[in-house]
Amino acid sequence: MNRKGNPVRRLIIAAALVLFLLCNGPMSIVSAGEAAAASDAKIKLNGEMVKLSDPAFIQDGRLYLPMARIAALFGANSSWDSVNEEVTIHTALGDTIVLGNGVPTVYFNNGRYLMDTAPILKGGRFYVPLRQLSELLHANVQWNKDSDVIELTAVQPAVISEEYGLDEISMEFGSSKPELLKRNGLDSKVTIKPGTKLKVVIPSIFDKAAKPFTESDLMLLAKITMVEAGYESYEGQLALANVILNRVKDANFPDTVRDVIYSGKQFPPAHNGLLDKSKPNASVLRAAKDALNGKNNVGNAVYFYNPNVSKGSFWSSLDVIATIGHHSFAK
Numbered sequence: 001m002n003r004k005g006n007p008v009r010r011l012i013i014a015a016a017l018v019l020f021l022l023c024n025g026p027m028s029i030v031s032a033g034e035a036a037a038a039s040d041a042k043i044k045l046n047g048e049m050v051k052l053s054d055p056a057f058i059q060d061g062r063l064y065l066p067m068a069r070i071a072a073l074f075g076a077n078s079s080w081d082s083v084n085e086e087v088t089i090h091t092a093l094g095d096t097i098v099l100g101n102g103v104p105t106v107y108f109n110n111g112r113y114l115m116d117t118a119p120i121l122k123g124g125r126f127y128v129p130l131r132q133l134s135e136l137l138h139a140n141v142q143w144n145k146d147s148d149v150i151e152l153t154a155v156q157p158a159v160i161s162e163e164y165g166l167d168e169i170s171m172e173f174g175s176s177k178p179e180l181l182k183r184n185g186l187d188s189k190v191t192i193k194p195g196t197k198l199k200v201v202i203p204s205i206f207d208k209a210a211k212p213f214t215e216s217d218l219m220l221l222a223k224i225t226m227v228e229a230g231y232e233s234y235e236g237q238l239a240l241a242n243v244i245l246n247r248v249k250d251a252n253f254p255d256t257v258r259d260v261i262y263s264g265k266q267f268p269p270a271h272n273g274l275l276d277k278s279k280p281n282a283s284v285l286r287a288a289k290d291a292l293n294g295k296n297n298v299g300n301a302v303y304f305y306n307p308n309v310s311k312g313s314f315w316s317s318l319d320v321i322a323t324i325g326h327h328s329f330a331k
Contacts, residue, residue: 042149045073049149054125062117063150064127067099074137074154080126084286087126089136093157093199097136099128105210105293108136109185112212113205114294135203157197166192173200182206213292217257221245222280222288224261227269228304229327230284236325237287239298243329245291246302253302266303298322301329 043050043065050073054066067087071078075092085101098107101121106113119128130150134141140153158169170177179202181188192198221241229240247253247260254260262270269275280288301321307328318330 042147044144044149044151046152046154054123057122057127059120060117062129062131064120064122065130065133067119067126067128067133070128070133070152071137073152074139076137083282084289085121091137093138095136095138095199099126100290100293100295101126103290103293103295106132106136106205108203108205112210112293113203114208114210115205116208118295132203132205135201135205138199138201140201155201158200160192160196160198161194166198169198169200175200175202179206210293218285218288218292219280220261221257221292222285223275223278224267224269225288226278226280226284227274228267229325230281232325232327234283234287235297236327237284238291238295239301239322239324239329240304240327241288241291242296242298243301243304246298246300250300250302297324298329299331301331303330304328305330 043052052066052069054069056063056065058064067089068078068080071089071091076089078087078089080087086103087099089095089097089099091097096107096109099119102118104115104118106115115129115132117129117132119126121127131141134152138155138157140155142151142153143149144151158164158173160166160169166177166180169175170180173180175183178188180198180200183199183202183206186192221244224244225237225241229237232240244257244260248255248257254263261267261275267275269278299321303318304327305315306326307315307323308326315330320328320330322329
């Protein structure tokens with residue numbers, strides 16, 4: 001192999017990938033850099049080269065990096081919950097981040113927000129899209145085209161003084177005052193005293209609040225999932241929970257979790273007392289919560305049935321999206 005040809009080959013591959021992404025949807029400058037740098041994934045943090053023990057990869061035009069390694073580089077502590085397949089990160093600046101495997105909703109301090117692509121568990125490692133992870137860790141990311149290096153820079157908080165207040169910080173960092181106040185958990189009526197440190201990197205997720213749900217919604221969804229699919233795998237439980245949530249969004253069904261479960265005849269346990277006695281296990285609770293947070297493995301399916309039990313023209317007329325365990329999921 002002619003190693004001298006490698007840079008040209010990488011350039012051709014990168015150009016082809018960028019062209020593909022441009023033709024198939026919007027792409028940010030960072031995404032273009034991710035595409036070009038993916039084969040090597042050379043990372044520089046605060047001017048110093050950093051070695052990654054786990055490989056980076058591209059999916060859906062996004063560069064994914066191993067969360068634990070990147071978080072640690074920024075002085076953050078992370079803990080892995082193997083039961084719920086989610087990680088909790090406590091950053092050096094006092095933020096708390098909770099991310100789940102395949103779950104597009106991130107818990108950030110006291111809010112819930114939608115990411116444009118979900119974290120992934122791969123090869124025993126938890127990966128998060130580079131740009132979103134860097135924002136959550138209060139860092140900037142740039143791609144150096146000349147060296148094919150992704151440069152991560154930790155951003156220091158701004159310090160309030162008599163001459164350097166919220167107005168000046170807003171102008172310098174290009175963020176509105178309401179954004180800065182929200183980022184720092186401050187009320188608009190509060191007086192910010194000199195010496196106060198303000199976080200200035202505004203995560204792009206801030207304008208994408210996740211749809212709220214109540215504890216009652218979670219427990220009711222978990223209870224019906226336990227009754228109908230408690231014996232199934234997590235994937236089967238997640239699918240069933242999503243059928244109910246898909247009905248909530250479908251104009252042909254009631255628009256609340258409770259009304260979907262208690263209306264019609266597909267959920268007999270809601271009418272015979274079994275639902276009230278249901279005690280969801282850990283897997284079901286995780287499936288219900290993940291479904292409410294946007295993780296979906298059955299598309300827009302609004303029906304589920306056991307094909308070995310449910311027979312007839314109605315069931316055979318449905319379009320089956322997936323079959324998981326004993327159930328088929330259809331629309």
